Amino acid sequence: MSTATLDKKVPAAAIPANERPADPPSASRATARKRLLVGFDLGTNASCLLAGAPDSKDITVSKIVPSVVGYAREGLVDGIIAGNAQVLIGEEALAHRLQLRMVAPLADGIIAHRDAARDFIRRTRALVDPTGAAEIRAVIGVPANAADGAREDIRACAAGVFDRVLLIPEPFLAALGFRDDARVGQSNYVDPVTNSLFIDIGGGTTDLCLIQGFFPTAEDQISLPFAGDAVDKLIEDDLARLYPNNGLSRATIRAIKEEHSYVGARRIADVKVIIGGKQHTLELGEIIGRACNALIDRFYPALTTLIARAPSDSVTQLLENLVVTGGGSRIKGIDTVLQERLAKDGYVAPKVRLAGADFKRFVALGALKAARGAREDQWQHLLA
Amino acid sequence: MNAFPVNPSSSDDGSLQSLIRLIRRVCLLTEQGDESEAVRLERTQLAEAVRQYRHDHGPDALTEQHLAEIFMAEQRRAADAVVLAELLIPQLTGRARAEPRSAPARPADETAASPAASAEAASSRAPVDIPDFLDAMLSGEAGKRRVRFFPQSTTTQ
Numbered sequence: 244m245s246t247a248t249l250d251k252k253v254p255a256a257a258i259p260a261n262e263r264p265a266d267p268p269s270a271s272r273a274t275a276r277k278r279l280l281v282g283f284d285l286g287t288n289a290s291c292l293l294a295g296a297p298d299s300k301d302i303t304v305s306k307i308v309p310s311v312v313g314y315a316r317e318g319l320v321d322g323i324i325a326g327n328a329q330v331l332i333g334e335e336a337l338a339h340r341l342q343l344r345m346v347a348p349l350a351d352g353i354i355a356h357r358d359a360a361r362d363f364i365r366r367t368r369a370l371v372d373p374t375g376a377a378e379i380r381a382v383i384g385v386p387a388n389a390a391d392g393a394r395e396d397i398r399a400c401a402a403g404v405f406d407r408v409l410l411i412p413e414p415f416l417a418a419l420g421f422r423d424d425a426r427v428g429q430s431n432y433v434d435p436v437t438n439s440l441f442i443d444i445g446g447g448t449t450d451l452c453l454i455q456g457f458f459p460t461a462e463d464q465i466s467l468p469f470a471g472d473a474v475d476k477l478i479e480d481d482l483a484r485l486y487p488n489n490g491l492s493r494a495t496i497r498a499i500k501e502e503h504s505y506v507g508a509r510r511i512a513d514v515k516v517i518i519g520g521k522q523h524t525l526e527l528g529e530i531i532g533r534a535c536n537a538l539i540d541r542f543y544p545a546l547t548t549l550i551a552r553a554p555s556d557s558v559t560q561l562l563e564n565l566v567v568t569g570g571g572s573r574i575k576g577i578d579t580v581l582q583e584r585l586a587k588d589g590y591v592a593p594k595v596r597l598a599g600a601d602f603k604r605f606v607a608l609g610a611l612k613a614a615r616g617a618r619e620d621q622w623q624h625l626l627a
Numbered sequence: 628m629n630a631f632p633v634n635p636s637s638s639d640d641g642s643l644q645s646l647i648r649l650i651r652r653v654c655l656l657t658e659q660g661d662e663s664e665a666v667r668l669e670r671t672q673l674a675e676a677v678r679q680y681r682h683d684h685g686p687d688a689l690t691e692q693h694l695a696e697i698f699m700a701e702q703r704r705a706a707d708a709v710v711l712a713e714l715l716i717p718q719l720t721g722r723a724r725a726e727p728r729s730a731p732a733r734p735a736d737e738t739a740a741s742p743a744a745s746a747e748a749a750s751s752r753a754p755v756d757i758p759d760f761l762d763a764m765l766s767g768e769a770g771k772r773r774v775r776f777f778p779q780s781t782t783t784q
Binding site: 412617 | 760
């Protein structure tokens with residue numbers, strides 16, 4: 244599946260205060276303005292924005308922006324940052340990290356720093372509408388288990404930036420984004436929005452959610468605080484035990500994991516690393532395999548628990564629509580191992596699919612589809 | 628004139644074609660915004676393929692200049708392909724919808740043969756309608772109830 248978008252590398256919005264988009268004009272003036280719809284996946288580590296016109300299926304803007312805001316430190320020499328911008332986001336903030344105070348606006352999927360989140364959202368708007376003249380309506384993904392306070396935080400930060408919003412649970416948006424619209428209605432196609440189970444393996448949490456034509460509630464989902472970061476930690480601990488004082492940073496370990504991660508039977512992984520300025524080749528297959536298999540061991544009981552919660556007459560079809568997404572979907576063999584384990588435990592013809600290379604965009608894509616499908620009266624106004 | 632083959636079909640060297648395909652994948656991933664996967668591929672498989680090619684054919688067989696030329700050509704291709712996809716896919720999708728479906732009709736008794744088949748048919752006949760879902764979601768937000776959002780069957784459980 245492809246989002247078929249015209250992608251541009253994220254230049255990440257360096258916007259001096261005097262160039263910021265104007266606050267949205269009042270609703271009475273909004274009718275005269277060009278309207279743009281935005282699908283917004285506000286993520287802990289990275290955010291994705293897709294935008295397009297309401298009466299089209301085209302996607303005119305597609306960007307993935309690291310979710311980080313940088314504020315210029317005091318005493319910075321003029322000209323170090325283009326335009327002497329005081330606030331940068333995304334790649335541009337990361338590029339000037341030495342000159343900036345860096346703030347991650349989100350933690351564990353919800354807003355942790357309101358001011359930074361507001362600055363981040365305001366600047367992402369400028370990526371979609373540099374003139375600041377358009378009426379922007381945004382569907383924003385929220386964690387399915389987000390409390391009222393977390394939802395209110397998003398609304399508060401989006402007020403004065405977007406004209407109207409809708410907050411929709413991320414698992415539903417992921418299913419909507421993953422759905423192949425051209426095949427909906429075909430007899431051999433199971434619509435993921437009506438019957439699927441999504442396993443989203445992120446950095447901090449692994450989230451499993453039943454999507455069965457219902458608004459997902461707490462009983463439809465299980466979130467485990469064990470995911471990519473925990474796998475990194477297991478590898479780090481094993482490395483420290485086998486190779487004391489190896490000096491490898493967490494970032495290096497993550498890069499090694501991303502390249503060599505696998506589950507299932509033991510594989511060889513000869514990894515070249517620089518330790519103390521000298522190159523060494525370490526065989527890390529066992530360490531990496533053990534850590535990745537531990538991940539499956541942790542979420543597998545949650546998977547079977549959710550399958551057991553599905554109505555019995557829907558399970559056969561549900562088992563054909565198990566979808567692994569998030570960064571963890573890149574672990575080699577994860578679909579095969581899960582499928583084999585389910586089959587071994589007696590589940591009938593389980594079929595585990597990987598979201599594929601576009602996994603970072605599914606929530607935003609689903610959000611844009613939802614924005615295009617929403618009725619006028621369903622959009623929510625924001626009080627700035 | 629470009630002295631180096633940048634079109635795999637014009638080259639009779641299989642390893643060079645593989646190398647160009649890898650470069651194309653890197654360019655496409657970059658074009659699609661998947662920077663980390665592009666970098667990973669470039670640093671692993673592509674680096675190894677270049678090393679192997681130079682080992683097999685000699686260091687002058689693939690100079691940095693040649694490599695840069697291939698990269699530029701593939702970057703142009705990837706950019707063109709993405710633009711084409713953006714332009715064509717909506718049109719093709721719209722055309723496919725406008726045409727009658729060619730899939731064979733399911734026999735009437737087949738859908739009734741098993742609960743699974745019945746469930747499949749039910750879901751495929753009733754794709755979720757987004758406004759209905761939003762209605763259910765907005766009403767569910769107020770009451771925190773489990774609300775079905777299939778079309779024409781909004782119920783509270």
